[in-house]
Amino acid sequence: MSMVKVTIDGRTIEVPAGTLITDAAKMVDVHVPIFCSHSKLPPLGACRICVVEVGTPRMGPDRKPVLGPDGSPEIAWMPKVQTGCTTPVTDGMHVKTASETATQARKGVMEFLLVNHPLDCPVCDEGGECQLQDLAFAFGQDFSRMEQNKRTFESEDLGPIVKKEANRCIVCMRCVRYCDQVMGEDALTAHQRGAHTEISSFNRQPLDCEQCGNCVEVCPVGALTALPYRFKARPWDLRQHITICPHCSNGCSVRLGVRGMEVLRARGTENRGVNQEFLCVRGRFGHDFVNSAERLSAPLVRQGGSLQPATYAEAIAQAATRLRDIAAAHGPGSIAFLGGEKLNLEEQYLFQKLARAVLGTNNVDARTRYTSNVSGDAILRATGGGRPALTFGGLVNAQEVLVLFDDLQGESPYAQALAIRGQHQRGLHLTVAHPRRVKLARPKFKSDWLGVAPGAELALVHSLTKCALDQAVPAHLPAEVAWGLDALTQSLAAWTPERITRETGIPAASVAAAASRLLKAERKAVLFGRAVAEHPQAAALLQAIENLGWATGALSADQSSVLYSGPQSNSQGALDAGLTPDFLPGYVSLADAAGRETFEKSWGCTLDGHAGMSASEILQAAGDGRIKALWIVGDHWLRSAPDAALAAKALAAAELVIVNELFLTETARAAHVVFPVAAFAEKEGTVVNCERRAQKANRALSPRRGTRPDWEVFQLVAQSLGADWRYRTAEDVFREIARLLPMWNGASWATLLPNGAVWDGMRAVASLGYTEPEARPAGEGMWLLSGGTLFAQGSMSAHCDSLAKLAKNARVFVGNAEAGRLGVRAGDTLELEGPAGTVSLPVEIDDSVPPNAVFVPYAYAEAGINRLGMPKGAGLRVKVRKFATAARAGA
Amino acid sequence: MSRGLLLFKDIDTPGLTGIETYRKLGGYESLAGTLGHKTPDECIEIVKSSGLRGRGGAGFPTGLKWSFVPKNSPKAKYIVCNADESEPGTFKDRELMVLNPHLLIEGMILAGYAIGANAGYIYFRGEFAYVQAIMDKGIAEARAAGLVGDNVFGSGFKFELYTHLGAGAYICGEETALLSSLEGFRGQPRLKPPFPAVEGLYACPTVVNNVETIMNVPHILKNGGAWYKQWGTDKSSGTKVLSVSGPVKRPGNYEIPLGLPLRTLIESPEYCGGMRDGLKVKGVIPGGSSVPVLPASLLDTGLDYESMNSAGTFLGSGGVIVIDDQTCMVDALWNLIRFYRHESCGKCTPCREGTYWMGEILERIEKGEGRDGDIDLLLDVANNIFGKSFCALGDAAAMPVQGMLKHFREEFEYHVKHKRCMVNRRRNAVMEVGA
Amino acid sequence: MSHAPIMPTEAPAVLEWPDNVKPEVAEAISHYPVKRSAVLPLLWIAQRTWGWCPPAALQLVARTAELPEPEVFGVATFYTMFNLQPVGRHHLQVCMTLSCSLMGADRLFKHLEHKLGIGHGETTADGRFTLRRVECLAACGGGPCMQVGLDYYEDLDLPKVDAILEKLK
Numbered sequence A: 001m002s003m004v005k006v007t008i009d010g011r012t013i014e015v016p017a018g019t020l021i022t023d024a025a026k027m028v029d030v031h032v033p034i035f036c037s038h039s040k041l042p043p044l045g046a047c048r049i050c051v052v053e054v055g056t057p058r059m060g061p062d063r064k065p066v067l068g069p070d071g072s073p074e075i076a077w078m079p080k081v082q083t084g085c086t087t088p089v090t091d092g093m094h095v096k097t098a099s100e101t102a103t104q105a106r107k108g109v110m111e112f113l114l115v116n117h118p119l120d121c122p123v124c125d126e127g128g129e130c131q132l133q134d135l136a137f138a139f140g141q142d143f144s145r146m147e148q149n150k151r152t153f154e155s156e157d158l159g160p161i162v163k164k165e166a167n168r169c170i171v172c173m174r175c176v177r178y179c180d181q182v183m184g185e186d187a188l189t190a191h192q193r194g195a196h197t198e199i200s201s202f203n204r205q206p207l208d209c210e211q212c213g214n215c216v217e218v219c220p221v222g223a224l225t226a227l228p229y230r231f232k233a234r235p236w237d238l239r240q241h242i243t244i245c246p247h248c249s250n251g252c253s254v255r256l257g258v259r260g261m262e263v264l265r266a267r268g269t270e271n272r273g274v275n276q277e278f279l280c281v282r283g284r285f286g287h288d289f290v291n292s293a294e295r296l297s298a299p300l301v302r303q304g305g306s307l308q309p310a311t312y313a314e315a316i317a318q319a320a321t322r323l324r325d326i327a328a329a330h331g332p333g334s335i336a337f338l339g340g341e342k343l344n345l346e347e348q349y350l351f352q353k354l355a356r357a358v359l360g361t362n363n364v365d366a367r368t369r370y371t372s373n374v375s376g377d378a379i380l381r382a383t384g385g386g387r388p389a390l391t392f393g394g395l396v397n398a399q400e401v402l403v404l405f406d407d408l409q410g411e412s413p414y415a416q417a418l419a420i421r422g423q424h425q426r427g428l429h430l431t432v433a434h435p436r437r438v439k440l441a442r443p444k445f446k447s448d449w450l451g452v453a454p455g456a457e458l459a460l461v462h463s464l465t466k467c468a469l470d471q472a473v474p475a476h477l478p479a480e481v482a483w484g485l486d487a488l489t490q491s492l493a494a495w496t497p498e499r500i501t502r503e504t505g506i507p508a509a510s511v512a513a514a515a516s517r518l519l520k521a522e523r524k525a526v527l528f529g530r531a532v533a534e535h536p537q538a539a540a541l542l543q544a545i546e547n548l549g550w551a552t553g554a555l556s557a558d559q560s561s562v563l564y565s566g567p568q569s570n571s572q573g574a575l576d577a578g579l580t581p582d583f584l585p586g587y588v589s590l591a592d593a594a595g596r597e598t599f600e601k602s603w604g605c606t607l608d609g610h611a612g613m614s615a616s617e618i619l620q621a622a623g624d625g626r627i628k629a630l631w632i633v634g635d636h637w638l639r640s641a642p643d644a645a646l647a648a649k650a651l652a653a654a655e656l657v658i659v660n661e662l663f664l665t666e667t668a669r670a671a672h673v674v675f676p677v678a679a680f681a682e683k684e685g686t687v688v689n690c691e692r693r694a695q696k697a698n699r700a701l702s703p704r705r706g707t708r709p710d711w712e713v714f715q716l717v718a719q720s721l722g723a724d725w726r727y728r729t730a731e732d733v734f735r736e737i738a739r740l741l742p743m744w745n746g747a748s749w750a751t752l753l754p755n756g757a758v759w760d761g762m763r764a765v766a767s768l769g770y771t772e773p774e775a776r777p778a779g780e781g782m783w784l785l786s787g788g789t790l791f792a793q794g795s796m797s798a799h800c801d802s803l804a805k806l807a808k809n810a811r812v813f814v815g816n817a818e819a820g821r822l823g824v825r826a827g828d829t830l831e832l833e834g835p836a837g838t839v840s841l842p843v844e845i846d847d848s849v850p851p852n853a854v855f856v857p858y859a860y861a862e863a864g865i866n867r868l869g870m871p872k873g874a875g876l877r878v879k880v881r882k883f884a885t886a887a888r889a890g891a
Numbered sequence B: 001m002s003r004g005l006l007l008f009k010d011i012d013t014p015g016l017t018g019i020e021t022y023r024k025l026g027g028y029e030s031l032a033g034t035l036g037h038k039t040p041d042e043c044i045e046i047v048k049s050s051g052l053r054g055r056g057g058a059g060f061p062t063g064l065k066w067s068f069v070p071k072n073s074p075k076a077k078y079i080v081c082n083a084d085e086s087e088p089g090t091f092k093d094r095e096l097m098v099l100n101p102h103l104l105i106e107g108m109i110l111a112g113y114a115i116g117a118n119a120g121y122i123y124f125r126g127e128f129a130y131v132q133a134i135m136d137k138g139i140a141e142a143r144a145a146g147l148v149g150d151n152v153f154g155s156g157f158k159f160e161l162y163t164h165l166g167a168g169a170y171i172c173g174e175e176t177a178l179l180s181s182l183e184g185f186r187g188q189p190r191l192k193p194p195f196p197a198v199e200g201l202y203a204c205p206t207v208v209n210n211v212e213t214i215m216n217v218p219h220i221l222k223n224g225g226a227w228y229k230q231w232g233t234d235k236s237s238g239t240k241v242l243s244v245s246g247p248v249k250r251p252g253n254y255e256i257p258l259g260l261p262l263r264t265l266i267e268s269p270e271y272c273g274g275m276r277d278g279l280k281v282k283g284v285i286p287g288g289s290s291v292p293v294l295p296a297s298l299l300d301t302g303l304d305y306e307s308m309n310s311a312g313t314f315l316g317s318g319g320v321i322v323i324d325d326q327t328c329m330v331d332a333l334w335n336l337i338r339f340y341r342h343e344s345c346g347k348c349t350p351c352r353e354g355t356y357w358m359g360e361i362l363e364r365i366e367k368g369e370g371r372d373g374d375i376d377l378l379l380d381v382a383n384n385i386f387g388k389s390f391c392a393l394g395d396a397a398a399m400p401v402q403g404m405l406k407h408f409r410e411e412f413e414y415h416v417k418h419k420r421c422m423v424n425r426r427r428n429a430v431m432e433v434g435a
Numbered sequence C: 001m002s003h004a005p006i007m008p009t010e011a012p013a014v015l016e017w018p019d020n021v022k023p024e025v026a027e028a029i030s031h032y033p034v035k036r037s038a039v040l041p042l043l044w045i046a047q048r049t050w051g052w053c054p055p056a057a058l059q060l061v062a063r064t065a066e067l068p069e070p071e072v073f074g075v076a077t078f079y080t081m082f083n084l085q086p087v088g089r090h091h092l093q094v095c096m097t098l099s100c101s102l103m104g105a106d107r108l109f110k111h112l113e114h115k116l117g118i119g120h121g122e123t124t125a126d127g128r129f130t131l132r133r134v135e136c137l138a139a140c141g142g143g144p145c146m147q148v149g150l151d152y153y154e155d156l157d158l159p160k161v162d163a164i165l166e167k168l169k
Ligand SMILES: Cc1cc2nc3c(=O)[nH]c(=O)nc-3n(C[C@H](O)[C@H](O)[C@H](O)COP(=O)(O)O)c2cc1C
Pocket: B053, B054, B055, B056, B057, B058, B059, B060, B062, B082, B083, B084, B085, B086, B087, B170, B171, B172, B173, B174, B175, B176, B208, B209, B210, B211, B213, B214, B391, B392, B393, B396
């Protein structure tokens, strides 16, 4: 990039050509105020507060700068002041930000901004952190020359989240532009014009959008404020702590505002974290569960038939004794540890260490929702085996993005925002493979939608790979991959265009075009997540995605553009920390004797070299009575296990069930020992997001009385079992992790702040392989589609007022035509009958759902779709009928 | 008797709106003589040599503007005719189009050819729906005659021409706001650079020209640049249509050679024939409501770009508003500021808030509630808008204030002090806030 | 400004283009390389079809031009000529800008107010006239002037206006 010299207020620096004056000024510590300009939006130049004087070297007839008497170039100053936020610097440019003219102009603009602005700072939520207030202080004058007849609007509520106070609006258009260009929602608009310009929705109706509240965040004044936080506190009364959002694997930084022992709000922070000021609705309004009065506040121990409050010492002793007894009586293999995708890395590490080193069992698995067995490194392989991976920065700049089977709106809201911004501002093109026409597949984003037939996911990935291989022979493959190419090509030969069209339900030409786009794009990304990992054919799908990566260049010898976003905030950490039955931390295979030894030495134990049972095997084994003790952390297993009946049977059959929980869930009710634990905001540790970026999560307040962070519980039990664990803090645990795992060598909590560190270099061996898809069952019934939705009702969100309100109740979504065929309308009830049970849910009409399918988001835990039976093979088909008797509706 | 020199020369010929009559008078000969005979570059050179400057207000040299269109851009190119005619005091484009639609069509095809555009749009202000109908009819005739469409005059040049109706917004006369509006956005101006010639309509190279500018093109290409210079002054060549309004004997459009003294236009029996009803000229706004007013003492200034500038004002769009000695300047200015306040698009702070504020101040002065310091405050507000707004509308709102206070300050002072007009007014002002 | 919606909210739930205007809609869209450009023409067609632009018409335009509804709302309210409230059969728009004002527009407007018994923006009880002050109509040389529907009337005085009103039933 070419560099240019610019002189700002007498200080000369070199900056890349094209840098805006306001940004260049920052580099020499000159503060040029801004309002309408925003780092994620193209310059607008509307508010005019950033005006500066600009001059460029005067050019002579020879096109060379004219030199003044002192030998330096003469500067031709422009007659008018210019907006610094829109003017890129050019070589030799001079800028005056504080000259008489510039200051006078800025004062004038400041005065204009206040002409119609109310003087209601004392009752404005923004007061104390208002950019207008700050600037008025810095540049304004202390009296007003505009005394009468301010133009006024009435305030209004734009739905349950956004409160609008139009009088305070300075028409910087940040909210409207952010809503459109970053969120892709277009819920806001400016209407009328001139002094009567007002930001609002269609005809002042409630906002029809994701309710993310980013409009509130980017508003530089108090024109848009958040109803949930309204009049709750003044910013200077709040302690602010930046930590990591617990709601998904994107790992956004949230700045919690805490007063006393209450979390009152969450905000993003400019220049901080992967997300900066962005937060989705869950990140911004999903924190009040921490304050919930329903939190558990004392351990519970089963006595007789019921759970009784106990002291921590009693509960720890009880858990340890029973575990020891069961291990002694039935062998360590009768103990299984489940869950932990939401825990911090340190806790995940200790959880498996407790299982393996102290109790001697490899039956640990965080992936409790998987319906099939997947090797502990399968995801690492599919995403390039630990090669330097795509980051969010790379995603927004990608030219072609393929989204495989996830609705990013519910699963990866920040990734979705990046894709939309990329599409809007940087020429990113999207291909969305999803049975439903999800948000990103709407025409508005000019994306290509591959509306894959339900159950044909594996067929589609194979087809894409086949088309890519037809178009080009992949170059620069590592030897171990190149070796398998012929075999793969042969296996894929059967995927003729006719077969592709028939099996995927998508014209073969569209599949070929999608493959070609991915192949040709220089900067690309393939995104997948829960829909793949929790698919009944997950193992084959992950392998197929790996194939596709190599075939299209999304994976190459030294780089990966395939990104996996796990279902929970620290799903990636759980894999890294070895919370899988077959791998030790750092993807060291249990079968690898040399790798095992490192841990044996450090942990002072011998490790069982045989892989343990996966979660789905544990489910079965516990039901059969082969597993006697279950320790479940951070997971409402009765709701999340893929087969509710089996899970219930397992919990009933086990001799000992230990549960770490925030709330007394049904799962906790079935336990013998319940440990109340600290919430995310109450503890510190490391969280690894979907970019494999380890970020330090900070503590914003001390643990609720009577609770402890999970890692302390693990340590106390370990100690009680005789282990010599002496971690004083979670940081001690991280030091051990950093010592033992090559990927964290040299890292410390200090190095993780502020923006975390992305790990790579853990090469999992790459390979090509092929599994024939299982036949899609035909015949009676409709496909049951599931997946994430934005407005979730999980155990955390159900205890958040705003989220619970937005999520409404559990529903089944069907398309208009199907609804007609089934004879139902919105609000009626449909009965779904699966192999294992029946569920009735109210209907919502949604035309994104394809024919012959119904959609029930799994975010609605209480929908209980896992009562229908475990999906197998291509997926689950259910019988669907209108529910006739009103009396049983909603059962 | 002919009403003008060039554009208005044959304009009253009966049936001129029909393609037959237009052709009989030599219409489309310029097109025939150009396509296949002159290269686009030659056309641009001829227009450059004529010295033709934009008649929409800014007076930018037309040939130079055309030459900014990148020659080898792979993108489509567009020629857009600005028929918004939104500047108060200006009503020439309407008459030109209503009476001679084919001249505009011919000009559009030629301009499109010169800059390499295969499509053109004519953007009318919303009130011109009936003008649009006339132009649409003309375009249909031209299309039927093979002059618009895939193969203009059999030359292989493809040119599509469409009309587009705005819906009531002065700002849409500003070229970038016009393009926003044409694309279907709120009609707000866009950042320059990139200039439309590089990134205009649909981010493609686009030239925006005024109706009158375009109508000069067929004549110039037919007769040459030097021929066009027979009218006007050295730097302001050619003719200009001036729209005269106010209490003159014969208001209306007059096509004059540039440089004609303002006094001649107003007083000569050949033109407006002097004032009505024994009124006297107090001041003249010579170039549309946005330019500073000239006092009667400067009536001898020539109507050309340079002379007007030396007199402290602009030729602008050529909307000559004659203000008589029985008009209160406070009332006149309050009227104009109401216009700008109503028309500010609201995008940038100085214009949005400044026009509102100036309105508040003027209203109270006009109502006899003015205070000491109000006049300085008003001037200060105007100065704070001037040069700081996003587009030229802000300047357009500030200049009338600056001009009035420069030449007629005593009327404002009198109003503040005596709470009434200095002059004996003929008409009652409307006191309520404007429409 | 009131808290109330800008437009009535109880208008028909869903509007469709009547068959006879469908060709016009298709024609308008065909003039542009992108659909959104057709927003103004479509709003005009809607206004001609229904006499004003009810919310459902804006939604129809949004669907037709494939635009978000709020955006169409923002566009429709930016311009002054789209009637977001029903108007009378004859929409009298009197120019009040300087040139016309110099020629007596103010008096003319007062006369109309008095004669029709309505003020700016109001409609007569019989639904015959809506009266509105507007800014410059580009007929300054013919001031005072007014536009009724699409028709211009210039060089007006009080008797001429009265005669015009007579004719407009
Ligand atoms: C607020 C504003 C309103 C304008 N209105 C018009 C107009 O109604 N008609 C016009 O031709 N130019 C108008 N212009 C000038 C145009 O921006 C542009 O300069 C002109 O259309 C270019 O054409 P020309 O070079 O042929 O004059 C206006 C400019 C501003 C700033």
